[in-house]
Amino acid sequence: MILILFIFVCVFTFMYYFNVNKNYWKIRNVVQVNYAAWDFLFGKCSLPEVYRNIYNAYPNENYVGMYLNTKPVLVLKNLEDIRAVLKDSHCFHSRGYYVNDKEDLIDNLLLMNDYHRWKLIRQRISPVFTIKKLKSMSRSIYQCSDSLIDYIKNYQCENNKSIFEKFNFVAIGSAIFGVDFVTKNALQSPIVNALCTPLPFFQRCLFSLKLIISIQFPIVLRVLNIKIFDDYKNLILEIIQKVSKYRHETPGKRDDYIDVYMEIQNYESIQDASGCKINIDQFVASQAFSFFVAGVETTASAVDYTLLELANNEHILEKVHKEIDGIFHKYKQLNYYNVEAMEYLDMVLSESLRKYPPIGSMQRVATEDAILPSNLKVDKGVYVIIPTYALHMDPKYFSEPDIFDPERFSADNINKIKKYTYLPFSGENRICIGAKYARLHMKIMLAVLLREFTLKSCMYRVTTFEPNLFTLSSSKVEYELIPRHKRV
Template sequence: MKMYSLTDNTFLVLLGAGLFLVYIYFKRAFTYWRKMEVPQLDPTFPFGDMASVIFRKQNMGDKIKEIYDKMKGQRYAGLYFFSRKAFLPLDPIIIKDILNKDFQHFHDRGIYYDEENDPLSAHLFSIAGPKWKNLRAKLTPAYSPGKLKYMFGTIVECGHDMINTLEEITKNDGDVEIKEILARYTTDVIGSCAFGLKCNCMRDPQAEFRLMGKRAFTQTVGDLLKMIIIRSFPSVAKILGLGVFSGTVTNFFSRVVKETIEYREKNNVSRPDFLQLLIQLRKNGQIDDEVDYDKVKLPIGIALTMEEAAAQAFIFFLAGFETTSTTISFALYEMALNGNIQQKAREEVNKLFEKHQGITYESVMEMSYLEMVILETMRKYPPAPVFLRKCTKTYNIPDTKVVIKQGQSVLIPCYGLHRDAEYFPEPELFQPDRFNEENKSKIWDYTYMPFGDGPRNCIGMRFAMIQAKIALSLTLRNFNFNLTKKTKLPLKMETKGIILAPVGGLWLDLKPNSLKKNE
């Protein structure tokens, strides 16, 4: 009996000593930025500055904006994710240096990927170094104006399907949860353009593509724990073979891409979509002749593997459907709140539809006011409220003693900048005219970055704008819309994930207008 008690006491002493040492380790780690003379908040043991994000009380965008607002007046701040250090630049000049001028020090995003255990994670958004540079140059022609015009008809077809669905839904009741409808629209667009498949999500909300898209952006408790391991101990995550996405999602998209490519290659089938361009890269290592490969010094002969092609189609899907559908939803919401803006946008759309006899590539390109509406929507609700860079070579902030060490993360506070009254007066107001020709020149450099900036900006920004313009112009052409009793005001944002999205979706009251027709 005494032996048991002694062993039990010894265990408790050792456990207490271990916990004390861990506490001391974290307390010392939390003094790092202060010793570097970088302003910081008071981190919480053991979560650092991210306890509210870890426990899903805030999303990452809101948290970083909160820190940005608290640190306003400083040029930068230091953060902690558990014991890991992250640098938060607040000064647009420093941000410009990091994203552009001194890009050679920050050319990676620092996003975890594992080509062996999770090949879909090794896409253009996450890969690093020379491999990213080569792939970016090879994929750039896929997003040229010519190639986007090539896919335009496919996107418009999905837009008409959306309008037909809205007409059916609103026959008896005009109330529509527009976010879900738009998510199905963008899933159909990306499914068709990136995978060459008719997803039919607009007609069937339970279509497999829609379900897989939802699962990709749904973070379970298990997913959260897995991401904590991945972010805190990436080498351990690789040993354990942890993937960024669930096996169900990765297996589905890998299978779809493989089967579709093999079918097309075997049967010599060609379609006007992104997947066809990936097939060109698989065969020839390049897309047509739209880039001078000798000038950019790329190894033309290195073609994409099936896994690499699947990864690029996958990121095209992930980056394109959720962010764009959310942006379109917020644009409709703001136009429902601001009837004068809605009417002005509708008048422009009607004028251009009549000029070009319907919706054409040219009419969409001329929708300047509607573009201003989208730009202001992305200012107020940036699709990526925070984006990452990783220091790849130790960097000294110009004119300071502050050093960002190799391997440390940098967080760019897009949401904070977009809602800063110093750069955008009355930031809570929705004012598309901020982006007219006269006012655009007054916007400070590197204070507006909905698609990121520098060499690693979003490669698909033109595609996203066309997709949004088509959906908005067709909706404006066919419907008048207002808020409904089901619209939850003020809007509250989801605390899960990294994309700004309203809790419970967005409800609008849609009524067919006198010009109800699908050109």
């Protein structure tokens, strides 16, 4: 069935490509490129890299038109256009995934198309990430960190990024959902291993195909009842229900996602003034799943790239060690305030997120006709791309962008960065709801790791990334963690 579906998609796309869309942008007086889809499908790079190549090829244009399979796509370059797309919830709130209506886990903040549902859920989720709750979460992340250090010391043959993904699952589960991993080493939990084991090659290809179909041919998903994430639904719900049952029997609050769930658990649904309704169990499972999807792999990549750059830049690594050692010498353990006080580590992380943004491009679709500030009309159904990776590596905005330079984000320089040129967590109305948590999580990971380990000097450079629709990931990052024998 899948093979037949794949052949159908390819044949239909080929016919549509050459007969319908071939002059879509030309007749609108927009520069059009016709090779982008093939560069991605038959190349060995990520789609954000393809967008960067297009971005760089037309330095004097405000935008470049292209199409991916059946969909006209506009790559934005003008900062005012980017601002408008990020800020305009009315016309550009959708990411353009149209999925099987029966798949509950897809109904989350990451992929939701219904603006009223998105707004209602965002209002319900926002209290999870207040400063008060981040303080509590910082304690949970730090308490999990011993398992990270022990695992690295005992399983040095395992890829560092895969270890970080396991830790992220444990830390997010503990900090946001109150999950207590009871094994001696939390990273060896059967649940963690089950969810963090990389998919076989065929399943990865199948997953990517389903995502492409959800954009290009959503009716196929519905007709064939294909579900992308449904395999995880029961496991996610089981975890949350077990934790909430335990918490009902235990007095006190932890200021996390489970507390939000427990507050609304007695209602069949939640709704807003417009009458938009969301089933409680669907709400809980889908948002929980989105936290893991958004936080596990992307955070692991960010930490991985940061350590690589520190291994390549000994003088920066030395300054980071000095700051971390000073904090541990003064406070003995980490909390929200002393993590925030590590200003140089924050600069290093910010620069890493510039050079290697976890999400290399952002996709939106016009839900109605719109006119951009540059005076281009965007028809309903057209996809617009904010090429984050290209913006971060544009020498107009970041001089010598290939150089890793944390000083770009010093107190004296950070205000010189043009708005909408640095977007590691998106921006405006759709800024990542967990951005503050993610930075806190990554800083604690880096601080704990670099207290116990240093890095062997290396000169490895990432020249290209693995084929992926949005992320900038590489399984070949090379650096070596070495135990520190002299530390404060």
